[in-house]
Amino acid sequence: MTSPLRIAIAGLGTVGTGVVRMIQTHGELIAQRAGRPVEIVAVSARSKDKARDVDLSAYAWEDDAAALAQRADVDLVVEVIGGTSGPARDAVEQSLANGKHVVTANKALLAEGGHALAKAAEAAGVALRFEAAVAGGIPIVKALTEGLAGNQITRVMGVMNGTCNYILTTMEHTGAAYADVLADAQKLGYAEADPSFDVGGIDAAQKLAILSSIAFGTEVDFDGVKVEGIERVSLMDIEQAAEMGYRVKLLGVARMNGAALEQRMQPCLVPATSPIGQLESVTNMVVVEGDFIGQTVYQGPGAGEGPTASAILGDIIDVARGLMIPAFGQPATNLVKAERAETGLGAAYYLRLTLEDAPGVLARVADALGRQGISINQMRQNAHEAGTAPVLIVTHPCGRIALDKALEEIAAHKTSLDQPVALRIEQV
Amino acid sequence: MTSPLRIAIAGLGTVGTGVVRMIQTHGELIAQRAGRPVEIVAVSARSKDKARDVDLSAYAWEDDAAALAQRADVDLVVEVIGGTSGPARDAVEQSLANGKHVVTANKALLAEGGHALAKAAEAAGVALRFEAAVAGGIPIVKALTEGLAGNQITRVMGVMNGTCNYILTTMEHTGAAYADVLADAQKLGYAEADPSFDVGGIDAAQKLAILSSIAFGTEVDFDGVKVEGIERVSLMDIEQAAEMGYRVKLLGVARMNGAALEQRMQPCLVPATSPIGQLESVTNMVVVEGDFIGQTVYQGPGAGEGPTASAILGDIIDVARGLMIPAFGQPATNLVKAERAETGLGAAYYLRLTLEDAPGVLARVADALGRQGISINQMRQNAHEAGTAPVLIVTHPCGRIALDKALEEIAAHKTSLDQPVALRIEQV
Structure with a gap:
């Protein structure tokens, strides 16, 4: 050859x-x-x-x-x-x-039509490879498809959008507001003129959907990813998280809840001492957990000419060597259409509410949470401008559906001056 | 098939x-x-x-x-x-x-005879695979051989002995002495009854020699690895390193100095905020740097039944899928016998000298260093038992040969009460 x-x-x-x-x-x-x-x-x-x-x-x-x-x-x-x-x-x-x-390297195309393309490649007896589509230069598709192939994968997590991690870590280090850091990131070329694809979590969610398919043997289901962007994360949230020993990350999580696939891409609080918590700037990180391997962590540049070219060359060399593995690690016809998990396992949440500074307001909030069975672990009301009171709450573990009901009710209070912010606290 | x-x-x-x-x-x-x-x-x-x-x-x-x-x-x-x-x-x-x-999974066999075995495998037209031999469950052999194959690899570094990292991090967290932590590690099953293979750096050096061969296209040269163990690292060294923003790791480094291969496995000071600096307990980490990819980091369990089995299954599945790649990433006959770099690039060193507490002693030390062209960045003499003075020195970057000459002279002073300890400060 x-x-x-x-x-x-x-x-x-x-x-x-x-x-x-x-x-x-x-x-x-x-x-x-x-x-x-x-x-x-x-x-x-x-x-x-x-x-x-x-x-x-x-x-x-x-x-x-x-x-x-x-x-x-x-x-x-x-x-x-x-x-x-x-x-x-x-x-x-x-x-x-x-x-x-x-x-x-086309994550959008794969997220939308990866399963059909994999079928077409298999029908033609050719390779379809896309290492560069996920987490740039990190050979994570290969690790998941090949290196860890003997494991039942139990969880995949990742910080896979450099723009978001740059914005969040820069806010923390400089004390600047979201909008200012985003504007700087645009000047530096870290963020597009229209940043919604990045900061809205879409780009990272596409990558997560691709990894889920390999990890769990399911058809790519991008529409099944619950996506929230980082647009509403404030400097106060980052500072409060830091005080509690957490950092805010746009974190993707995929796992099976029984037969249902849970896929989330959302800003989360993660322990500051965890590998994900320590991740700085535009660097990407993917964490893969399997039943025999335990936890493995992969870190590297998520974008850029050199790293992306490196990933593409890895794929080209695989093909040159004659490596023929189905695109998602097993024949496309084997991949199952997983049902979507309606909600993740219970978790504690960090909540930020912007309330009118008036008697009885807090009691109504506590009551709304309590009626959904959500108990409060910490509550704090910081110094505030006259008339408004940012209230910070950390809940005990609760379900997202119950939380959303409570937050909907709270948002409808006349004394709520802004939509509540809820950030999941993820044990990574 | x-x-x-x-x-x-x-x-x-x-x-x-x-x-x-x-x-x-x-x-x-x-x-x-x-x-x-x-x-x-x-x-x-x-x-x-x-x-x-x-x-x-x-x-x-x-x-x-x-x-x-x-x-x-x-x-x-x-x-x-x-x-x-x-x-x-x-x-x-x-x-x-x-x-x-x-x-x-036999790193010793590969470190000693890997090149001959690779030739034998190629002659027979069969695969020789050894993911489990290096850093346990982390698919690092695959990343280096395949995922990053388009790159000129510029440096490989690793913390690849869980026993040593457990001992060093536990000393730091508990304030216990080396011998006590080693005894505990033996009770916990993290260290063998005869720990010399681990704490002496041999086990980790074998792994480094295997990675070097893949990274640089050279014949495995385990004897070319300069090996120092962690036996002489004291709690004081770890505490002093921490004060300066460093942690002590048994760190392997391999890179080409021109046509010569530099391979070192030795206790080093690394920045506490670097990925390697943050590594805790028995976990392994390998860092691979390439000219297009930049820096990638791989972390996971370095030993144990599940992780090792996972690595072996990854290899078995590769063979089942028909993957046939030469053992060290290119035909064994291509691998060159690299000359050995006599010494690494210059670096700053942390020195601990145990000196008699007498007038003029420090001056003689400074003089010995100065005559080898080594200048002192920091010097500190801490509180000490009567009669002996542990003196801590951080040098400016210097060559190892000059340093060893100076240390040999200092060790020969009648006022030197113990062999000097020298730990390289590695920018990772």
Whole structure:
């Protein structure tokens, strides 16, 4: 097997040019490790004329990404265009249909249609690989699909959006407000002009849905992820959490509750001394727990040209070596459509209520909680501006449904001046 | 490929019975993921009559482990006997010679003869896999060999001996002396009756030598690892390190200095806020740095029945899936015999000297250091028993050869009452 693996690259943004650069830099090293050369034969992007700092002159050019799928001289197509429709989807679907292996970083496409794509790859007898789609450079898809394959996975957790972790840790370290740190992150290039995909938790939830499928043998179910963003986390929440020995993280958790799959992506309080609690800045972390292995932790850069290219090259080298594993670790027809867990196991919650500063207000809150069977572990009312009283409550463990009922009632009180904030306290 | 993968297990201690238990527990799950059943057909151990809490009645028994290698009904032999000679070596060598795949947890055997075994496996066209030999359940061999294969690896570091990390962190948390904590660790089963293999750094150095070979494409060179144990680390060292913002870890570091391979396993001071600095108790951690990926960190249980069995099952499932990668990530004939770096790059050192409490003694120490071009960053003489003065020095970055010369001179002073202790300060 010394004939080259011939690849085409669809998309020449940061990631695409990173893949070109990595292959140009390490061609010999890659050939030694893969057992055969990896050769770029063709590329495609929206604009041929755009200035790029890699030399593309040796490669054929296609204006249409899907045309790469038609080329007889291509064995594998790397899709790094992004998006769930148009050229990205066309390139992936047509490559699989034409018997080309596909390596993609496209988490949105996989979260939406991963199961169908896996079926298409298996029908064609080709590989569909996506290490770069989850937690950037960390080889977590490989760890879960292969290294830990003998285990019943019991829980997968992760901090998988660097923008959110940067914002939350920077708020803590600088004492700046959410909006100010977000604006800075946008200037630094850590956050998009429209940040909703990141701060709203969607990006991280897509990654979690992909990992869940591998971990639990279920069809990818992105719509089944309960998603909350970090937009309403305030500096006060972060400071209060720190005082109690916690840090606030946008945390994804997936596990089976009996036959039902629980998938959550939400800001949580986690112990400050835990590996997740210690995570700083844009770094990503995934925690995988299995019945024989116990807990393993994986940390690394979650984005960027080099790390993403590294993940894509890992996949390409796997294919070059002849590794053929179903996309989600077992044949797509084996994957079951899991029912959705309506709620997670009970947990303690941190609550922040903004109440009118008037007699009897607190009693009504305590009463609303009590009628849902929720008991209060700590309650604190800090110094406040005249007229409003931010009240902080830590509950004893309770169910989310009961909590939501109580919070709905509290929010309807005339004395509630803002929607309550509820952050789950997760023992990680 | 739905015919079963038929395996034999040589060795039925904790790890061997763990593998049996895992296959008995997860037979169906493993078959789904591997694409074919994994079946135990034969086992071997020193004593057939020993009570074991797994049912072995369905498997053929061989008194001689090497006899497993002769069986026509075996595709893969799991070697978990341990040791570099006798039945372990025979079982591995004869299995490879007879065209059986081998999965082993035997770090000593690999550290001593890994290169020859890899050649034998390649000549026979079978797999030689050893995820369990390094950092227990953490899939770090896979990450390095496969996930990060597109990178030039720039540095590998690890805390890979749970016994040592347990002793060092327990000394810090309880204020107990080394000997007392070691005795407790022996009672708890964290340390062997003869602990020298662990506390002397040998066990961890074997693991480092294996990772170096994969990372840098060099023949395994265990004798090239500069090894120091933790026996002389005192509570005072740990407390002083903590005051300066460091923790003491038995840390392995491997990297290329030009064409020379630097491999060290020694107690070091590492920043307390770094991932390695935060590592507690028996947990293992490996840090891998590559030119495109940057830094990735892997944490998990480094020993024990479940984690070790998990690593072995990962390897078995890889073989069942048809994965065939050379043992050290590229053909054994490609691996180069690297020269040994005589010394690492310069670093600051923490020194503890036990000196006679007399006039002029400190001046002679400073003079000895100064004549080797070593300048002092901090010096501190703490309260002490009458007659002896423990002196603590932090140097500016210096070379190890110059430092050793100075320390040799200082040790020869009549006023030196004990061998100096020197701990490298490693920026991790």
